[in-house]
Amino acid sequence: MALDRWIAFVILCVSVVYAYAAFFTMDQLLPPFMQRNPIWPSTFPKVLSIMAIAASLIIVLGLEKAPDSDKEPDIDYRRLGDYExxxxxxxxxxxxxxxxxxxxxxxxxxxxxxxxxxxxxxxxxxxxxxxxxxxxxxxxxxxxxxxxxxxxxxxxxxxx
Structure with a gap:
């Protein structure tokens, strides 16, 4: 697996943990008057975690690349010394x-x-x-x- 997919996999794992925290642990301690609001303090973290999971899944599954691209990957982890x-x-x-x-x-x-x-x-x-x-x-x-x-x-x- 290419380096970009490994990085996307790490981001996917972090995003899943972040999504769990956003969906299941952030709203439990809200006071009763805030529980009736349409937007809670966890709304942005929920949206952000879903977007990060979707983007990293697209990269991990290779959906962003054209099917006929057989060239070498953009980042070669064996030649990291050649990069800045x-x-x-x-x-x-x-x-x-x-x-x-x-x-x-x-x-x-x-x-x-x-x-x-x-x-x-x-x-x-x-x-x-x-x-x-x-x-x-x-x-x-x-x-x-x-x-x-x-x-x-x-x-x-x-x-x-």
Whole structure:
């Protein structure tokens, strides 16, 4: 089985566990007044799990490929050294660092840093465009979450 099917199989297993949690464990502790609502807190996880199961099943069963394609697979797991692993692993590490720095560094600093460093890792070299765009986008998202949705996000580090 090709590498893409193995990855889809792992996603399928995770999605089945997520679907079980969404359908059978999330709604049991709802207060009575919320049980009459048409949309519950578990509605989005239910839809997301069904979509993930469907997409991963399509890949595992090979339905996305044309029946006459006998060429070699797009990703050859025996030649992983030929791919750009350093930027991919750097982005994964950057995502972990972003998650860990979100509270202590604040949303604005952590998110703009993640966007700028991530774009540089991916090859962007026009810093005079990148830095203002990342900062404006971060500020816009913070404004929407804070003011429009009413969800508090610490904008700056805790010592300010």
């Amino acid at each position: 692993l350093i930027p991919a692993l750097t982005l994964l590490g950057l995502m972990v660092a972003y998650a860990l720095l979100l509270r202590p560094a604040g949303f604005l600093l952590a998110t703009s840093g993640f966007l700028i460093i991530g774009a540089v890792v991916l090859g962007e070299r026009k810093l005079h465009i990148l830095i203002p765009v990342a900062c404006v986008a971060t500020g816009f998202v913070w404004y929407l979450v804070e003011e429009v949705l009413g969800i508090f996000l610490r904008p700056l580090p805790f010592f300010f």
